[in-house]
Amino acid sequence: MKQYSIKDIAKLCNVSTATVSRVINNNGRFSEKTRQKVLDVIEQTGYKIDNNARSLRTNITFTIGILVPDIKNPFFADLVQKIEELLFTKNYSTIICNTDKNEQKEKAYLRMLENKKVDGIIVISGSYQHGFKFQSSLKEIPYICIDREPENFHNTVFISSNHYQGALDATNYLFQKGAKSPVVVVKKVSSSIKSRIDGFKESLKNHSLKFAKSRHELKLQSQSSFAKFLQKNPSTDSLFAVDDGIAMELLKYLKNLGYQVPQQIQVVGFDDVPAANIVTPKLTTIQQNTRKIAQTAVTSMMHAINKQNEKGSQFLIPTKLIIRETTK
Amino acid sequence: MKQYSIKDIAKLCNVSTATVSRVINNNGRFSEKTRQKVLDVIEQTGYKIDNNARSLRTNITFTIGILVPDIKNPFFADLVQKIEELLFTKNYSTIICNTDKNEQKEKAYLRMLENKKVDGIIVISGSYQHGFKFQSSLKEIPYICIDREPENFHNTVFISSNHYQGALDATNYLFQKGAKSPVVVVKKVSSSIKSRIDGFKESLKNHSLKFAKSRHELKLQSQSSFAKFLQKNPSTDSLFAVDDGIAMELLKYLKNLGYQVPQQIQVVGFDDVPAANIVTPKLTTIQQNTRKIAQTAVTSMMHAINKQNEKGSQFLIPTKLIIRETTK
DNA sequence: TTGAAAGCGCTAACAG
DNA sequence: CTGTTAGCGCTTTCAA
Numbered sequence: 001m002k003q004y005s006i007k008d009i010a011k012l013c014n015v016s017t018a019t020v021s022r023v024i025n026n027n028g029r030f031s032e033k034t035r036q037k038v039l040d041v042i043e044q045t046g047y048k049i050d051n052n053a054r055s056l057r058t059n060i061t062f063t064i065g066i067l068v069p070d071i072k073n074p075f076f077a078d079l080v081q082k083i084e085e086l087l088f089t090k091n092y093s094t095i096i097c098n099t100d101k102n103e104q105k106e107k108a109y110l111r112m113l114e115n116k117k118v119d120g121i122i123v124i125s126g127s128y129q130h131g132f133k134f135q136s137s138l139k140e141i142p143y144i145c146i147d148r149e150p151e152n153f154h155n156t157v158f159i160s161s162n163h164y165q166g167a168l169d170a171t172n173y174l175f176q177k178g179a180k181s182p183v184v185v186v187k188k189v190s191s192s193i194k195s196r197i198d199g200f201k202e203s204l205k206n207h208s209l210k211f212a213k214s215r216h217e218l219k220l221q222s223q224s225s226f227a228k229f230l231q232k233n234p235s236t237d238s239l240f241a242v243d244d245g246i247a248m249e250l251l252k253y254l255k256n257l258g259y260q261v262p263q264q265i266q267v268v269g270f271d272d273v274p275a276a277n278i279v280t281p282k283l284t285t286i287q288q289n290t291r292k293i294a295q296t297a298v299t300s301m302m303h304a305i306n307k308q309n310e311k312g313s314q315f316l317i318p319t320k321l322i323i324r325e326t327t328k
Numbered sequence: 329m330k331q332y333s334i335k336d337i338a339k340l341c342n343v344s345t346a347t348v349s350r351v352i353n354n355n356g357r358f359s360e361k362t363r364q365k366v367l368d369v370i371e372q373t374g375y376k377i378d379n380n381a382r383s384l385r386t387n388i389t390f391t392i393g394i395l396v397p398d399i400k401n402p403f404f405a406d407l408v409q410k411i412e413e414l415l416f417t418k419n420y421s422t423i424i425c426n427t428d429k430n431e432q433k434e435k436a437y438l439r440m441l442e443n444k445k446v447d448g449i450i451v452i453s454g455s456y457q458h459g460f461k462f463q464s465s466l467k468e469i470p471y472i473c474i475d476r477e478p479e480n481f482h483n484t485v486f487i488s489s490n491h492y493q494g495a496l497d498a499t500n501y502l503f504q505k506g507a508k509s510p511v512v513v514v515k516k517v518s519s520s521i522k523s524r525i526d527g528f529k530e531s532l533k534n535h536s537l538k539f540a541k542s543r544h545e546l547k548l549q550s551q552s553s554f555a556k557f558l559q560k561n562p563s564t565d566s567l568f569a570v571d572d573g574i575a576m577e578l579l580k581y582l583k584n585l586g587y588q589v590p591q592q593i594q595v596v597g598f599d600d601v602p603a604a605n606i607v608t609p610k611l612t613t614i615q616q617n618t619r620k621i622a623q624t625a626v627t628s629m630m631h632a633i634n635k636q637n638e639k640g641s642q643f644l645i646p647t648k649l650i651i652r653e654t655t656k
Numbered sequence: 657t658t659g660a661a662a663g664c665g666c667t668a669a670c671a672g
Numbered sequence: 673c674t675g676t677t678a679g680c681g682c683t684t685t686c687a688a
Contacts, residue, residue: 005681016659021683028684029657048443052383053681056664061380071409077400081426093440095391096424097416098409112421115376248606255608275603278576280583333665344675349667356668357673381665384680 004047012041024049055117063093064301065113065121069101074273075288076124079146082294083122090302092119114141120301123148125190142304144297149191157300159293159315163192163270166286166319167199170268171240173284173321175207177328179238179266183229185218185250186242196242196270220246223253230257237265244269244276247283251326267326281325292317332375340369352377383445391421392629393441393449397429402601403616404452407474410622411450418630420447442469448629451476453518470632472625477519485628487621487643491520491598494614494647495527498596499568501612501649503535505656507566507594511557513546513578514570524570524598548574551581558585565593572597572604575611579654595654609653620645 006024010017015034022028023038041047055061064087068076084094095118097109113121121141125148143150147160167184174182184200186193201211209216218229230236241247247269251261259265261281269276272287296315303310334352338345343362350356351366369375383389392415396404412422423446425437441449449469453476471478475488495512502510512528514521529539537544546557558564569575575597579589587593589609597604600615624643631638 006683007681017682018660018684019658022658025683031657034657050384050445050681051443052380052389052445053664054683055380056378056384056666056681057683059664071399072402072405074400074402077405081399084424084426085428088437088440093423093444095421096412098412100413109416112416115379116421117378117380275606278603279606280608334667335665345666346668346676347674350674353667359673362673378665381680382667384665384682385667387680 004045005050006047009038009041009045009047012045013037059117061117061119062091063095063116063118065095065097065109065116065118066124067097067099067106067109067121068124069099071096071098075271075290078290079124079294082290083297086294086298087301090298119305120144122146122297122301123150142301144300144304146293146297147192153314154312157304157310157313157315159296159300159317160192161288161293161319162316163195163319164199164202165316166270166288166321167196167240167242168203169199169319169321170270170286171200171203172206173323173327174238174240174266174268175203177238177262177266181209181216181233181235182238182240183216183218183233183236184240184242185220185246187220187246193242200240220249223256226250226253227257230259239265239267241267241269244271244273244283244285247285247326248275248279251279251281251283262326262328266328269326272322276322277324284324284327285322287320287322289317289319332373333378334375337366337369337373337375340373341365387445389445389447390419391423391444391446393423393425393437393444393446395425395427395434395437395449395451395453397427397453399424399426403599403618406618407452407622410618411625414622414626415629418626447633448472450474450625450629451478470629472628472632474621474625475520481642482640485632485638485641485643487624487628487645488520489616489621489647490644491523491647492527492530493644494598494616494649495524495568495570496531497527497647497649498598498614499528499531500534501651501655502566502568502594502596503531505590505594509537509561509563510566510568511544511546511561511564512568512570513548513574515548515574521570528568548577551584554578554581555585558587567593567595569595569597572599572601572611572613575613575654576603576607579607579609579611590654590656594656597654600650604650605652612652612655613650615648615650617645617647
């Protein structure tokens with residue numbers, strides 16, 4: 001079966017291709033009669049517009065690229081899935097680029113996306129140290145940053161959970177449940193992790209504790225170094241793990257070392273990954289609102305594409321404390 | 329900064345666009361001198377080929393669509409990520425379509441992919457009851473099925489883990505560790521799950537046990553129905569859960585009901601999801617070789633695109649038993 | 657309200 | 673070995 005082109009449709013309708021195009025795009029004038037006719041013929045023939053040809057003319061591709069560090073991370077997977085879903089309802093298709101946190105790969109993907117003339121790029125990350133920079137050599141492609149600070153805020157929209165507030169809530173809850181001496185546990189520090197640490201510090205301040213790095217912050221390395229820390233700081237009664245991965249590692253160590261959770265030591269995490277609800281005891285944690293983040297990102301992207309400039313905007317999405325079993 | 333086109337390059341080189349095209353595609357003849365010249369100018373100008381225009385002529389888009397039921401499922405995420413990575417090294421970009429196990433969505437995506445003139449489609453799934461069917465109305469787009477049986481095997485390549493053998497290994501291991509009366513636990517049955525059940529049955533047969541559905545197969549619904557089953561069948565000493573999700577649910581129920589795992593009841597799962605290594609006790613399970621599956625899929629896809637026909641091929645990828653703590 | 661025609665950037669057949 | 677040219681399917685002036 002041959003593919004119908006706009007020419008065929010024009011011929012079948014006894015009009016010019018220009019008119020068909022106008023009807024399809026609902027742009028320009030035409031009589032109601034021709035409109036009906038054209039639409040009918042399109043229906044009958046099953047004509048499908050050729051996006052390639054259209055893009056060649058218009059430079060609009062109806063595709064968006066997403067840069068994501070690791071699609072296997074459940075938080076990212078969730079976010080990407082929701083963004084993709086939203087974009088699809090708006091007739092955009094999505095090219096997902098798994099950068100593996102590798103700068104070379106990221107660059108290669110960026111080149112590819114530029115080459116594909118995507119209409120926009122959404123950059124997701126929470127794991128980079130450096131800000132995101134993207135300077136297209138040619139056309140200016142709009143981009144949106146989620147959870148990764150752009151090098152220049154004025155060029156883009158920045159969306160992220162309110163990590164600071166989330167961490168503050170988490171730590172406050174620890175205090176509320178009787179904690180006297182909480183410690184924040186980290187591994188690698190990125191911009192969002194930094195906000196979480198800041199939230200933790202703020203809570204300490206609010207509870208008249210002076211933050212001392214050696215006393216209130218632990219860089220997690222191994223079970224033995226963790227054990228050593230606890231030995232040196234026996235008053236430690238609660239841990240705010242800066243993400244659920246760390247929290248679950250702590251849970252494992254605590255069990256091995258014979259500590260009771262939450263009776264002796266309370267633990268709270270961040271992210272609410274699926275496993276948080278599976279470990280024993282189930283992890284109290286901070287949930288990010290991926291739906292809201294996705295919606296904001298897509299809306300901003302649509303605005304950016306339509307030049308309804310929001311450049312320089314920042315959105316902070318509220319988080320939610322999920323209380324489970326690792327706190328009293 | 330203006331975008332260079334092949335015309336500009338041609339002009340700068342004092343050759344025709346045809347020659348530039350030939351050099352770019354390394355196809356046809358040209359002197360070493362012109363080749364150098366053209367390449368130099370391309371380098372200097374930063375000229376990038378316009379894929380859209382090229383596609384319009386050649387009908388080759390260098391994009392592949394992937395249909396996946398749920399990207400949040402770690403097994404699928406892993407698979408998709410690996411496929412995408414492999415395709416990228418071959419200069420293909422990937423459009424990931426999350427069908428949500430929704431037939432309407434699947435159809436909509438299929439239309440979109442057809443519309444985008446993708447060069448091929450990879451269909452992933454383990455959760456559909458019906459076979460996959462895709463009949464493009466226009467050009468024939470090759471497709472590959474992973475873990476989801478196509479309606480017509482002759483039209484495609486079918487790749488899947490050897491679920492049968494994996495289940496056989498799992499159950500045999502249970503017997504090896506002293507099981508006398510294993511039961512297979514299922515929820516929904518798909519084609520791959522069916523193979524797993526068959527493997528279980530085969531193992532029973534090999535150990536001179538006659539499979540009785542009421543005795544050796546449990547359709548998991550709730551903790552109470554599970555408890556009832558155990559009461560009715562007190563000799564049950566081992567469970568083969570048809571996937572890790574079910575296995576972990578069982579682990580939870582067993583703990584609640586006061587059974588010791590693995591001392592009283594052994595458990596083995598299937599898939600080796602990340603959480604399997606986090607629960608207590610850690611889950612013994614069957615690991616699928618996603619790397620191999622991805623490689624096979626991409627290779628087959630390349631063959632299909634190049635008409636090196638392998639249609640009708642089936643690949644069964646071996647699995648691996650991962651021994652952890654839920655077996656003796 | 658409609659049509660003719662140019663042209664987006666590229667490839668490929670044909671001619672030389 | 674290289675150039676000329678037609679045309680992929682569409683949009684968009686310009687003119688009617």
